[in-house]
Amino acid sequence: MDKYETRRLALKAFIDSLGRGGTAQVASRIGKDASYVSRMLYDEGKPGRKRIGEDTLEALARAYPEKFGSSISVSPVPATETAGDYVRVQHLDAEAGMGEGRINDDYPEVIRSMDFEPAYIRSVVGFVPPPGRLILITGRGDSMIPVIQPGESLIVDTGVAGFDGDGIYLINTGNGQQIKALQDRGDAIYVVSANAGLYPAFPLPAHALVAGKVYLRNRIDRLN
Template sequence: MAIRMKRRNHPDMMTPEQASHARAILPVAIVKAKTNATQLARDIGSGKDYVRDFLRGRQDSLGVRELQGIAERLDLSVGQILGDEPRELSRVPFNQDDESDRQVYDEDGSLDLAIKLKHRRLAPGEIPERNVVAGLGHGGTSEPVNVDGEVLDGVRAIWKLPIEYIRTELRAREPDLDIIAVDGDSMIPTLQPGDRVIINRSQSAPSPDGLYAIFDGIGVSIKRLELVTGSKPLRVRVISDNKNHGAHEIQIDDLNVIGRVIMKMSRL
């Protein structure tokens, strides 16, 4: 018999991988719970910006008490939020797979890909394409999938780029990257319906000015963000490149930036 050790507890501080996982799953879970980051922070007895600051990367970790409160409010476990569901030590016959390690396929393969991503089975250079349509005029979203009791964004495909290109040209790391498809006409001519964009989730502050994926409480949109110099409190101008669409300003504390757009893939 072989003994397989499972991680059994969570540290007081999140690891970078756990924080990245939490930032990926919490926006989806917040929408499903029909709340928002500000209200969630108040529900757990924290300042109104507590959850938003974490989602934007302004703080590295959630406190133990706050994490437990968020899990209870969103009907999740701490392990589901961290991507580190604890399990007890288990005995597995030698050369036999643990039942929980087996992959499950659905019709479009998105569940299998989500499982692969959850268990960090991506090879170097691989980047997941999330099953989310980034609405260019309206927020886009999709139904998440449930993997081992954990709510995840669906993964529609895995793309592979040369590692050297990711490191030197994109100046990024694979764990920080997602690919999403775009739709709508509000960012024409910069982005066309059907384009793919690569999002760097480690760049969640809206500076320097440029294209960013934002979460508006309903779904994901790609917009051009521009800091309003001299504004107090600091405001951000949210711009559509298509002149037929308007622009508006928002306080930076009310803006939820998922990540910076660092590359687009377009059909000629």
């Protein structure tokens, strides 16, 4: 039994112990859609299955340290990822919606990590963050077209946990993670979509969580 199956069985047993609504409860605590958590419970080989990677395991350990903090080991960040000659940004085993609901397309994560010169990251973020603070995440849906296309990878600073000026953020308003613009319009902070015709702006709910700020978009266009 490999580590992913061990994690899947442990998560399944824990969710079963929570009873009705357990999947939604766990999803809310770790900042993922309930449908995503359900797919983490799929048996190996079932289409749409999501493995429980290191980032997800760390999120589970933070949310439920008594269940996942020590019983299932979390792999440390390799020493090569903390070297001073580059900054490695890993892809998070998650997805963020860009719309009111999920779309059916399941875009593959073709980029698993990206390496940057520290000077470049400093010019973008203002400093060189510690390993693991910057993450890659894939956007889904159509609400941020044309600024962000479905399937594009975004670099998010997870150290930003609140409104930090107008920009694009990773937020959770209660329906899973979403990529949205936040704008200060004087009377309130508004959640704004680039595709405003289909997704009107609305005030940021008081219960909403800010999980990070988007700094870079990785776009790969086919030319031939």
